[in-house]
Amino acid sequence: MADTRHTKVLIIGSGPAGYTAGVYAARAMLSPILVQGIEPGGQLTTTTEVENYPGFVEIQGPDLMIKMQEHATEMGCEIIGDIITSLDTSKRPFTATSDSGTVYTADAVILATGARAKWLGLPSEDAYKGFGVSACATCDGFFYRGQEIVVIGGGNTAVEEALFLTNFASKVTLIHRRDELRAEKILIDRLMKNPKIEPLWFHTLDEVVGEDNPKGVSAVRVKHVETGEISEIPCKGVFVAIGHAPANELVKDVLEMHDGGYVTVKPGSTETSIPGIFAAGDLTDHKYRQAITSAGMGCMAALDAERWLAGQE
Ligand code: FAD
Numbered sequence: 001m002a003d004t005r006h007t008k009v010l011i012i013g014s015g016p017a018g019y020t021a022g023v024y025a026a027r028a029m030l031s032p033i034l035v036q037g038i039e040p041g042g043q044l045t046t047t048t049e050v051e052n053y054p055g056f057v058e059i060q061g062p063d064l065m066i067k068m069q070e071h072a073t074e075m076g077c078e079i080i081g082d083i084i085t086s087l088d089t090s091k092r093p094f095t096a097t098s099d100s101g102t103v104y105t106a107d108a109v110i111l112a113t114g115a116r117a118k119w120l121g122l123p124s125e126d127a128y129k130g131f132g133v134s135a136c137a138t139c140d141g142f143f144y145r146g147q148e149i150v151v152i153g154g155g156n157t158a159v160e161e162a163l164f165l166t167n168f169a170s171k172v173t174l175i176h177r178r179d180e181l182r183a184e185k186i187l188i189d190r191l192m193k194n195p196k197i198e199p200l201w202f203h204t205l206d207e208v209v210g211e212d213n214p215k216g217v218s219a220v221r222v223k224h225v226e227t228g229e230i231s232e233i234p235c236k237g238v239f240v241a242i243g244h245a246p247a248n249e250l251v252k253d254v255l256e257m258h259d260g261g262y263v264t265v266k267p268g269s270t271e272t273s274i275p276g277i278f279a280a281g282d283l284t285d286h287k288y289r290q291a292i293t294s295a296g297m298g299c300m301a302a303l304d305a306e307r308w309l310a311g312q313e
């Protein structure tokens, strides 16, 4: 028979939003349970230096997340390495089923499932995922020592990935569909000064070209967005860095959403369209999407849950 656990507050997700909610809910004596999901520590575990989290001039992303986990644990939040596979919000207590088979019942739920990397959706991109195509420079950059690499995108992630990859690659081509980057000025400045990086403006990825024996990438075909002209760039690695999509699978078609799948919360609050279900971090936020704003919303969610639970008694 499935193991069933009841908690006052179930926190789903272990990024800055989830762990901060864990700290606050534990300090409110709510004995929260936090389920970490497939990526313990969340998106920051896929990056290197974080330079904009107050209190740390510079800290490695994975180290920051370990500190947050330790903080939540120390305060009394129970942290469980499991994945929630479904959430029933139709009756209270809410019921969450997990990959391990454990069923969690909860008086309130804080959703902090964050976001995941977006892909271009090309068949050739899919065919070479894990064989030269990646969405995580920190994870895979080391494999491309002395090789040529391309990075697709023009935001903070693309620029940071391009900069990071120069630690390994002989050359990095940053392919962007416009001639203007949306990354922060300080990062653009570093990019432009780096002799190993060459931007390729007004181009999109048309096809990843590779071989099957052994399986790997040999080039990319890129298309000029105005002329349609196709050209080929030799490379061994393709890093897709075109943003992230909210991880809303548990509540799709259940909660109100906006901007293509971000969970809607009441202004100035973390209350969703179902009382007792709260949402925080990148799952709700298409605008700021930062560790500090996610942590802030995690705090708000725990305080909102505490007040809502008190009102139910
Ligand atoms: P996430 O960090 O996305 O975490 C989501 C969590 O939910 C994960 O633990 C996942 O395992 C869990 N989860 C998902 N589905 C389930 C499920 N079904 N069951 C259980 N758990 C689940 N921001 C900055 O402020 N500074 C930076 O320098 C910076 N650098 C970045 C570099 C990169 C490469 C990337 C991708 C992002 C960066 N960001 C940075 C943005 C920052 O990482 C995010 O804004 C922040 O991590 C969002 O926190 P979150 O808690 O909302 O969710």
Ligand code: NAP
Pocket (backbone or CB within 6 Å): 052, 120, 152, 153, 154, 155, 156, 157, 158, 160, 177, 178, 180, 181, 182, 204, 241, 242, 243, 244, 287, 288, 289, 290
């Ligand atoms: P982003 O800011 O949404 O940028 C995505 C980039 O990819 C844009 O330049 C976009 O082009 C391009 N793009 C999107 N779809 C595309 C497609 N189909 N084909 C080609 N190009 C495409 O995403 P992000 O860079 O991952 O950043 C996400 C959030 O995390 C942001 O809020 C960012 O500030 C934050 N973050 C912060 C840091 C930091 O603070 N150091 C580091 C990383 C991320 P257009 O510009 O033309 O739209």
